[in-house]
Amino acid sequence: MSVEERAASERVLAERERYVPRGVSTPTLVVDRADGAHIWDVDGRQFLDFAGGIACQNLGHGPETVVRAVQEQAERYLHQCFMVGMYEPYVDVCRRLAELWPGDAKDVKTLLVNSGAEAIENAVKIARAATGRPGVVVFDRAFHGRTNLTMAMTSKLVYKDKMGPLAPDVHRAPAPYPYRGVSTEDALHGLELLFKQDVSPDSVACIVLEPVQGEGGFIPMPPDFVHALREICDQHGIVYVDDEVQAGCGRTGSVWAIERIGVEPDLLVSGKTLGGGLPLAAVSGRAELMDAVHPGGLGGTFGGNPLACAAAVAVLDALSAPGFSERAEQIERLIRDRLDEIAARNPLVGEVRGLGAMIALELREKTPDAAKATTAAAFDKGLLLLSCGLYGNVIRLLPPLTATNDELERGLDLLEEALGDASAG
Ligand SMILES: Cc1ncc(COP(=O)(O)O)c(C=O)c1O
DSSP, X not given: OOTTTTHHHHHHHHHHHHHSOTTSOOOSOOEEEEEBTEEEXXXXXXXXXXXXXXXXXXXXXXXXXXXXXXXXHHHHOSOOOTXXXXXXXXXXXXXXXXXXXSSSOSOEEEEEESSHHXXXXXXXXXXXXXXXXXXXXXXXXXXXXXXXXXXHHSOOGGXXXXXXXXXXXXXXXXXXXXXXXXXHHHHHHHHHHHHHHTOXXXXXXXXEEXXXXXXXXXXXXXXXXXXXXXXXXXXXXXXXXXXXXXXXXXXXXXXXXXXXXXXXOSEEEEOGGGXXXXXXXXXXXXXXXXXXXOTTSSOOSSTTOHHHHHHHHHHHHHHTSTTHHHHHHXXXXXXXXXXXXXXXXXXXXXXEEEETTEEEEEESSXXXXXXXXXXXXXXXXXXXXXXXXXXXXXXXXXXXXXXXXXXXXXXXXXXXXXXXXXXXX
């Protein structure tokens, strides 16, 4: 497309350059509208969306029930602040999250906030209040957010360089990464060393782990590692925090990824798709933990905004509807089979991995070049893709779980073509 044909995008991009700081990295896509698995830009170009606003659109763009729920709520009121005027949609979301709790706990309570990072911060506050301990253990390649505490918990330098001092008492341990030679045994040995060298387990309030590492490279945590962490937490009275902000809300087939591993966490943090496109995140957990914080110690002006709650009720209904997880499993098979074929044909690809429909290709070289070339070529062909990983060399797929087989196959064809262009370049 020529510059003249891209006139509308060029105008917004120029204004973005002038008025928005460069720290918010942006692509060249300027969105006009979106529907299902598709986005149209302001110049009329159509894209197949395998990025979903970074994992926020597991139900696709504009799901009818979600849009209707938001419209109906908008007619009634937009905001109250739950600490000033309570409203039922907030309580409805908490009740549904209790019903969907992945484990035996009967009394589950939920705090609603605005973002994944804010939810993680609150999970740490709750764990500290419940245990009376300061320490937080996180893992290599973890991503938990960009606020001051979560920046310390997140592992990639780009998210924190020059922005310290970082929050104290955050300790990092290795996490398994079988493709690059880190086994469950190695990772557990690393944690053992951490507990000998840097922090006593008796000073640790919580361990925070993504069941499938997201920004870190779509690395599913091996079940034996997650089970071992659960045991370590039980042994030392440490709170197990399951960060499902990216892996949750149906992405891996079950509502929560940890259900597929068979471990019950103490606190579960959800976000992204939870709000169906509106800002909402949650911390759920057993009542005795959630109630460890005194009245007034949790909350915020907009946390659990009524529109976002109305959307979330519709989202949670859709995720728990009959047939949802079966469709996610079909999508998983379709994508995985096709990616295996692509990997067998293209020497750039080192590994195909994932859990459920949270699947990625890791490229062999530990540099971002080929992944960048692939996502750029895919963009030119009309496919939105994201890369991830500590080295930026992983191409992750986040198509809506409502996409048709034709849409998925078309996207995978475009991905293969784009990878072919990247290998040729
Ligand atoms: C696993 C995980 N936790 C936390 C966050 C932070 O969420 P937010 O960007 O909504 O603050 C993210 C965001 O990508 C994430 O992937």
